[in-house]
Amino acid sequence: xxxxxxxxxxxxxxxxxxxxxxxxxxxxxxxxxxxxxxxxxxxxxxxxxxxxxxxxxxxxxxxxxxxxxxxxxxxxxxxxxxxxxxxxxxxxxxxxxxxxxxxxxxxxxxxxx
Numbered sequence: 001x002x003x004x005x006x007x008x009x010x011x012x013x014x015x016x017x018x019x020x021x022x023x024x025x026x027x028x029x030x031x032x033x034x035x036x037x038x039x040x041x042x043x044x045x046x047x048x049x050x051x052x053x054x055x056x057x058x059x060x061x062x063x064x065x066x067x068x069x070x071x072x073x074x075x076x077x078x079x080x081x082x083x084x085x086x087x088x089x090x091x092x093x094x095x096x097x098x099x100x101x102x103x104x105x106x107x108x109x110x111x112x113x
Contacts, residue, residue, distance in 0.1 A: 009037055009040050009041060012033075012037050013034065013037040013038075013041075016030055016033050016034045016037065017034060027057070028053070028054040028057035028059045028062040028063065028066075029054070029062050031050045031051075031053035031054040031057075031066075032050065032051060032053075032054035032062060032065065032066045032069070034050045035047045035048070035049070035050030035051040035053075035054065035066065035069070036069075038050060039069075039073065044073060044077060047073060048070060048073060048074075051066045051069055051070040051073070052070065054066035055067055055070065058093075060094060060097070063093075063094065064090050064094040064097035064098070064099040064100065065099065067086050067087075067089060067090045067094075067099060068086075068090065068099040068102075070086055071083040071086040071087055071090075071106070074086070075110055075113075080110050080113055083106075083110055084107055084110050084111065087103045087106045087107045087110070088103070088107065090103055091103035091104070091107075
């Protein structure tokens, strides 16, 4: 567990879901962090949902991070085609991001599966 155990994960989830900032950076980051908590709880569907909320912000700092995380979750759970699509999206929509620099390598890896 990334947060140091189930109790800490529950507390983080409780605090994050109560937090409201109405910010173009903070809100998507909070959605992504909630997704991380659900991933730690092995609730893949909720994690994907919150990652998509962070991605939908189209924030150039936050969205690429959660595109990467969502793509990794999808690939790990057998949805390789959607994962490849997300890597292509990060490459085209966020070409200067750290994630875009890894996109070709990840696409090649997934296509070889």
